[in-house]
Amino acid sequence: MIERGTWAEVLLDYRSLPFEGIKREVEVKVPNTRMAVAIIGPRRAGKTYLMRQLMEELKSEGVREEDIAYVNLEDPRLVGASLKDLMTLLDIVRDMGGGKLHLFLDEVQVVEGWERFVRYLLDMGHRVFVSGSSAKLLSKEIATQLRGRSVTVSVFPFSFPEFLRARGFRVKRYLSSEEKAGLRALLDEYLEWGGYPEVVLNPHMRAEVLRGILELAIYRDIVERWEVRNLRALRLLLKILARSSHLTLNRTYSTMKSLGISVGKTTIGDYLEYLGDAFILHRLPPRVKSYKKAELLGFKPYLVDNGLLRVLGVKDRGRLIENLVMVELLRRGFEPGEDLFYVPGDGWEVDFLAGDELIQVSYELHPLNRERELRALAEATKRIKAKELTLVTFANEGTITLKGRTIEVVPLHDWLLR
Numbered sequence: 001m002i003e004r005g006t007w008a009e010v011l012l013d014y015r016s017l018p019f020e021g022i023k024r025e026v027e028v029k030v031p032n033t034r035m036a037v038a039i040i041g042p043r044r045a046g047k048t049y050l051m052r053q054l055m056e057e058l059k060s061e062g063v064r065e066e067d068i069a070y071v072n073l074e075d076p077r078l079v080g081a082s083l084k085d086l087m088t089l090l091d092i093v094r095d096m097g098g099g100k101l102h103l104f105l106d107e108v109q110v111v112e113g114w115e116r117f118v119r120y121l122l123d124m125g126h127r128v129f130v131s132g133s134s135a136k137l138l139s140k141e142i143a144t145q146l147r148g149r150s151v152t153v154s155v156f157p158f159s160f161p162e163f164l165r166a167r168g169f170r171v172k173r174y175l176s177s178e179e180k181a182g183l184r185a186l187l188d189e190y191l192e193w194g195g196y197p198e199v200v201l202n203p204h205m206r207a208e209v210l211r212g213i214l215e216l217a218i219y220r221d222i223v224e225r226w227e228v229r230n231l232r233a234l235r236l237l238l239k240i241l242a243r244s245s246h247l248t249l250n251r252t253y254s255t256m257k258s259l260g261i262s263v264g265k266t267t268i269g270d271y272l273e274y275l276g277d278a279f280i281l282h283r284l285p286p287r288v289k290s291y292k293k294a295e296l297l298g299f300k301p302y303l304v305d306n307g308l309l310r311v312l313g314v315k316d317r318g319r320l321i322e323n324l325v326m327v328e329l330l331r332r333g334f335e336p337g338e339d340l341f342y343v344p345g346d347g348w349e350v351d352f353l354a355g356d357e358l359i360q361v362s363y364e365l366h367p368l369n370r371e372r373e374l375r376a377l378a379e380a381t382k383r384i385k386a387k388e389l390t391l392v393t394f395a396n397e398g399t400i401t402l403k404g405r406t407i408e409v410v411p412l413h414d415w416l417l418r
């Protein structure tokens, strides 16, 4: 049993902890209906920090401090907390002057039966924010456990604007040549190392930090969680995913076999699911009518952060820029298979159909690939009613008119800052 005094101490300690992080640009719409907000995302992306930022924002909107409470249920002082203890927590928060509450429960999975407590709070008209992740309950499953009583907010590693903020770079409409060079160098860094907050904030040891994050996800979210024994196969699969532009189960199976790792197709399929559940892998399906054709064409694999690609040995800048665009589209709320696809054709392919925008990504536009990239966009418009056609490159800029359609050529930094 957790003593009342302990609860009070914990609550007060967190209350006096100032938020000193980089401001995130994650939109959190708190529903008016009795729904909790579940903050989900890959490990180390900043879920806890986002909770603290939200508390700060509530305070600045005039919500009384007494009406906001945060607890991290993994706090060593709260070891063994039960559902009953959570009811004591509620009592104490009220005792400390709380009325209509905004309760932030971090690492909520630690307490058996926590979802009943959350439902009770919602029924009483309080606002509830939950987050956490463990081998037992992945952050994604926290939302599932609330069965229709939650909306989810996804947290990804820093976006480019957030990364620039962390680096102290102020984006303005007009930049001097020195500022432009600075921005370009930062874009290079972001392209190669990605946006995990700890990586951005510790540039001198980013490779180690990234390896640590990858290992954490592999061990806690996959090996421990699913009792995966064939770690060699899992690691090889990750490498294959990092380096492949398209994959099918059959192709992955053959590649692994040719490299001397023999695992069944079902197992490979399972591993892909696990990597997806841990938010490490995002699979982009083709926009085709039949399921069979989609199977045949396969999916395009992307990882949640470019830094992960880097520690898995990927240096190809074409691959890096495409991965960056994919993650940004996910950040903007597009969902693979729902409103996000790639468009395959006969001898051409468009990288992304995001809503009604066709986006082609090419590291550099030059006489050798220009014709191919533009043709792909032109061919795709024959099949898809797209409102906008965009070509994202590292540095090219302008507009191109092709068969009466305007293609906007946008440099990566501009696109990321939109």
Ligand SMILES: Nc1ncnc2c1ncn2[C@@H]1O[C@H](COP(=O)(O)OP(=O)(O)OP(=O)(O)O)[C@@H](O)[C@H]1O
Residues within 6 Å of the ligand: 020, 021, 022, 023, 024, 041, 042, 043, 044, 045, 046, 047, 048, 049, 050, 132, 133, 197, 198, 201
């Ligand atoms: N907005 C931010 N500003 C500054 N640093 C941040 C920010 N967000 C995250 N970090 C850094 O990244 C680390 C991980 O963040 P946080 O604990 O919020 O992630 P999490 O998604 O809750 O992780 P886990 O899945 O392991 O619980 C923090 O300890 C901090 O160093």
